[in-house]
Amino acid sequence: MTSDDASAGWDAVAERFAALRSDVGTDIVLRWSRQLPRGGAVLDIGCGTGVPIGACLAAQGFALFGIDPAPKMIAAFRANVPEAAAACEPAETSRFFDRRFDGVVAIGLLFLLPEAAQTAVIGRAGRVLPPGGRFLFSAPRERCDWEDSLTGRRSRSLGEAEYDALLAAAGLKMVRCRRDTGGNDYFDAVARGT
Numbered sequence: 001m002t003s004d005d006a007s008a009g010w011d012a013v014a015e016r017f018a019a020l021r022s023d024v025g026t027d028i029v030l031r032w033s034r035q036l037p038r039g040g041a042v043l044d045i046g047c048g049t050g051v052p053i054g055a056c057l058a059a060q061g062f063a064l065f066g067i068d069p070a071p072k073m074i075a076a077f078r079a080n081v082p083e084a085a086a087a088c089e090p091a092e093t094s095r096f097f098d099r100r101f102d103g104v105v106a107i108g109l110l111f112l113l114p115e116a117a118q119t120a121v122i123g124r125a126g127r128v129l130p131p132g133g134r135f136l137f138s139a140p141r142e143r144c145d146w147e148d149s150l151t152g153r154r155s156r157s158l159g160e161a162e163y164d165a166l167l168a169a170a171g172l173k174m175v176r177c178r179r180d181t182g183g184n185d186y187f188d189a190v191a192r193g194t
């Protein structure tokens with residue numbers, strides 16, 4: 001791992017992450033996806049290997065776009081979800097934000113980023129969604145920080161109140177929060193009309 005590692009340590013742990021990643025939370029993403037137009041375009045930010053989230057969205061017939069700055073993650077994503085478009089880029093600068101999407105997902109991502117980058121990514125998600133478009137992301141409801149067990153890096157949830165405020169500033173409204181069987185929280189937000 002080098003200091004210019006845009007994946008913040010995730011490329012180095014890609015194989016271990018793939019071996020440990022369970023299906024937990026897939027049911028929540030699937031349920032969320034039923035609110036989207038059939039065959040719509042979905043952006044998966046921090047897509048990892050594409051298993052299970054990207055593969056399950058592609059199997060539902062969505063046009064999937066995955067971005068992840070870890071070369072090993074994106075190589076696995078391309079192999080696991082060959083029908084998807086993929087870019088090895090960080091969310092903060094990815095060119096995939098140049099187009100519109102019906103839905104955006106960011107599972108296990110936001111809290112890995114510094115606070116300013118979390119704000120920037122929420123803003124970018126808001127700008128690619130039309131009114132009624134949906135943004136689903138996971139993060140603990142409570143404001144907290146902890147050491148990631150795989151990368152050893154600090155993770156930080158800004159907490160529900162702060163995410164609520166950042167979503168509002170990005171033109172999004174928090175609709176609900178769901179918890180999966182592993183105790184992870186998912187925020188479901190909708191893009192407001194202008």
Ligand SMILES: C[S@@+](CC[C@H](N)C(=O)[O-])C[C@H]1O[C@@H](n2cnc3c(N)ncnc32)[C@H](O)[C@@H]1O
Pocket residue numbers: 006007008010011021045046047048049050051052053067068069070073089090091092106107108109112113
């Ligand atoms: C915990 S994994 C989650 C992967 C996938 N979303 C899942 O649910 O299996 C976090 C992912 O975020 C990626 N990541 C790290 N920094 C990122 C950034 N700045 N922009 C986009 N993705 C990033 C990592 O490379 C890693 O693949």
